[in-house]
Amino acid sequence: MEREKLKKLKQMGFLDKQLGDEDKIREKRKKSGIKPTYKMVDTCAGEFDAVTPYYYSTYETEDESEVSERKKVIILGSGPIRIGQGIEFDCCTVHAVFALREIGIETIIINNNPETVSTDFDISDKLYFEPITLEDVLNVVEKENKNLLGVMVQFGGQTAINLTMPLHEHGVKILGTLPENIDKAENRDLFGKILDKLNMPSAEWGTGYSFKEVREIASRIGYPVLVRPSYVLGGRAMEIVQDEIELSEYIEEAVRVSPEHPILIDKFIQDAIEVDVDVVCDGETVLIGGIMEHIEEAGVHSGDSACVIPPQTLNEKILDKIREYSKRLALELKVKGLLNIQYAVKGDTVYTLEANLRASRTVPFVSKSVGVPLAKLAAKVMIGMKLRDLVPDPYLDPMKRINHVAVKEVVFPFTKLPQVDPVLSPEMKSTGEVMGIDKDFAMAYYKSQIAAGNELPLQGTVFISVKKSDKPKILEVGKKFSELGFEIISTSGTSDYLTNNGVENRKILKISEGAPNILDLMRDRKIDLIINTPSIGKNPKRDGYRIRVSAIELDIPYITTVAGALAAVNAIKDVRERRIKVKSWNEYFGR
Ligand SMILES: Nc1ncnc2c1ncn2[C@@H]1O[C@H](COP(=O)(O)OP(=O)(O)O)[C@@H](O)[C@H]1O
Ligand SMILES: [Mg+2]
Numbered sequence: 301m302e303r304e305k306l307k308k309l310k311q312m313g314f315l316d317k318q319l320g321d322e323d324k325i326r327e328k329r330k331k332s333g334i335k336p337t338y339k340m341v342d343t344c345a346g347e348f349d350a351v352t353p354y355y356y357s358t359y360e361t362e363d364e365s366e367v368s369e370r371k372k373v374i375i376l377g378s379g380p381i382r383i384g385q386g387i388e389f390d391c392c393t394v395h396a397v398f399a400l401r402e403i404g405i406e407t408i409i410i411n412n413n414p415e416t417v418s419t420d421f422d423i424s425d426k427l428y429f430e431p432i433t434l435e436d437v438l439n440v441v442e443k444e445n446k447n448l449l450g451v452m453v454q455f456g457g458q459t460a461i462n463l464t465m466p467l468h469e470h471g472v473k474i475l476g477t478l479p480e481n482i483d484k485a486e487n488r489d490l491f492g493k494i495l496d497k498l499n500m501p502s503a504e505w506g507t508g509y510s511f512k513e514v515r516e517i518a519s520r521i522g523y524p525v526l527v528r529p530s531y532v533l534g535g536r537a538m539e540i541v542q543d544e545i546e547l548s549e550y551i552e553e554a555v556r557v558s559p560e561h562p563i564l565i566d567k568f569i570q571d572a573i574e575v576d577v578d579v580v581c582d583g584e585t586v587l588i589g590g591i592m593e594h595i596e597e598a599g600v601h602s603g604d605s606a607c608v609i610p611p612q613t614l615n616e617k618i619l620d621k622i623r624e625y626s627k628r629l630a631l632e633l634k635v636k637g638l639l640n641i642q643y644a645v646k647g648d649t650v651y652t653l654e655a656n657l658r659a660s661r662t663v664p665f666v667s668k669s670v671g672v673p674l675a676k677l678a679a680k681v682m683i684g685m686k687l688r689d690l691v692p693d694p695y696l697d698p699m700k701r702i703n704h705v706a707v708k709e710v711v712f713p714f715t716k717l718p719q720v721d722p723v724l725s726p727e728m729k730s731t732g733e734v735m736g737i738d739k740d741f742a743m744a745y746y747k748s749q750i751a752a753g754n755e756l757p758l759q760g761t762v763f764i765s766v767k768k769s770d771k772p773k774i775l776e777v778g779k780k781f782s783e784l785g786f787e788i789i790s791t792s793g794t795s796d797y798l799t800n801n802g803v804e805n806r807k808i809l810k811i812s813e814g815a816p817n818i819l820d821l822m823r824d825r826k827i828d829l830i831i832n833t834p835s836i837g838k839n840p841k842r843d844g845y846r847i848r849v850s851a852i853e854l855d856i857p858y859i860t861t862v863a864g865a866l867a868a869v870n871a872i873k874d875v876r877e878r879r880i881k882v883k884s885w886n887e888y889f890g891r
Contacts, residue, residue, distance in 0.1 A: 377411025476637035476682035742874030760828030
């Protein structure tokens with residue numbers, strides 16, 4: 301391709317990789333002097349000279365971005381906000397900027413999300429409003445090369461961390477944890493070997509390159525299994541599969557399997573408590589930021605489940621095991637910066653589900669809950685500072701020092717997506733989160749529900765309808781609601797079960813059974829809370845689906861898991877006996 305044509309195509313906005321082999325085109329561009337120039341965003345609309353250090357690339361002649369002599373760091377943001385890449389990563393990016401500013405390092409953000417804080421013009425020293433792609437990041441790295449300490453990839457979620465190896469292979473210095481070690485956690489085979497070496501249990505798993513192979517692996521490790529295309533994020537296209545029939549449905553309808561697109565099969569650990577841990581490590585010292593116990597059981601994506609700090613049902617022995625495993629892994633991978641690990645606890649066994657060598661969604665929540673700014677510490681550690689010099693000793697396990705309980709609850713976009721079934725699954729659907737904080741779990745949980753727009757009623761009528769396997773577990777919930785004087789309404793199966801076990805309730809028709817049915821009651825505003833658990837697997841149960849979707853439309857609080865229902869009834873009980881008090885965050889930390 302001749303020079304003029306290439307230049308024209310670049311001016312039209314084509315990416316190198318759209319024009320041929322990315323590296324070759326890049327080489328050619330460089331040889332022919334076709335480099336992007338950076339223009340300042342004219343924040344003053346031409347009225348007077350803009351001075352905002354806010355740039356975008358074009359292929360023109362004049363470059364308006366002046367490179368300073370200062371020591372500098374480039375921080376990758378997470379790009380446009382979408383499900384799985386939420387605002388939490390932006391919070392981490394901003395904190396990293398603040399931390400580096402404290403120690404006099406120039407901060408340069410690359411991020412192309414106009415609707416967020418990290419791209420406010422007064423946050424970083426310089427902002428390149430560019431997509432988080434190899435080409436664009438390399439361009440900025442070359443431009444800002446003078447006294448550049450390196451690039452931080454840990455704050456921008458999966459989008460940024462995915463650029464680790466490509467950037468490293470192009471000779472870019474990655475700050476913090478070594479690229480090879482980041483890669484080890486992303487690669488299932490390598491990660492499995494590390495867990496074995498560290499003597500840490502994990503769920504049995506395998507990779508299938510054909511349907512036959514997937515089926516063989518599934519029957520070897522035993523159903524239910526969790527299946528997903530390999531290398532996905534946000535649990536996309538991930539499903540719990542109960543048997544071979546569901547497996548073939550999955551493979552026929554959801555994802556194709558082929559040698560290029562293998563499928564990962566994991567033993568699904570049933571009825572396990574999921575735990576998230578956020579860690580900061582400098583390669584020698586490990587700071588356990590916080591251990592979060594999920595309210596919903598494993599199988600609900602960590603981004604979609606509520607969680608609590610400190611854990612409410614795990615005993616000290618389990619917690620110590622979690623701490624110990626987390627330390628082992630952080631030291632083995634020589635983490636410099638952040639590490640997030642997800643575990644599933646069943647009995648005394650702590651299974652490791654996955655590790656992310658980057659800031660996780662929960663870093664802002666943990667930081668606020670324990671009063672230690674994890675992202676800030678991580679940024680400092682990544683440029684070589686030591687935790688021992690940054691935090692006084694007792695803070696190395698700051699969760700042990702708090703006297704309050706913090707609950708994270710997620711916020712879903714369902715009101716904006718009519719007809720979408722709000723059931724929780726391994727596939728992430730949430731778009732935000734809120735936090736409730738108080739002396740104890742019940743009140744903190746109650747506050748988190750209010751904040752999430754799911755205010756729990758303190759009296760009235762509760763509708764309970766659960767899948768078969770949840771029936772024994774829902775009994776306690778039913779009993780408690782009954783004791784609190786709630787009227788309980790149920791459809792046939794659940795109703796009989798409750799009645800047979802001494803919980804008074806009124807039977808109502810299912811939607812499919814005629815009128816008046818549960819939907820009519822909902823429309824008449826006769827129901828104050830809905831508890832409806834969907835059956836696992838496919839086969840959308842029409843009734844359940846319509847109830848849940850209507851709950852959203854009619855803005856009736858609803859709960860779709862037994863664990864959530866139990867947390868709710870306990871919270872309601874407690875809140876009825878006390879008044880909600882508001883206290884500033886500082887007061888919780890005696891500041
Ligand atoms: N072996 C397993 N048993 C039970 N639940 C699991 C298992 N593996 C994953 N999960 C559930 O699926 C969710 C998503 O899986 P994860 O491996 O963390 O993928 P992602 O990369 O999307 O975070 C987890 O948060 C957890 O609830
Ligand atoms: Mg995960």
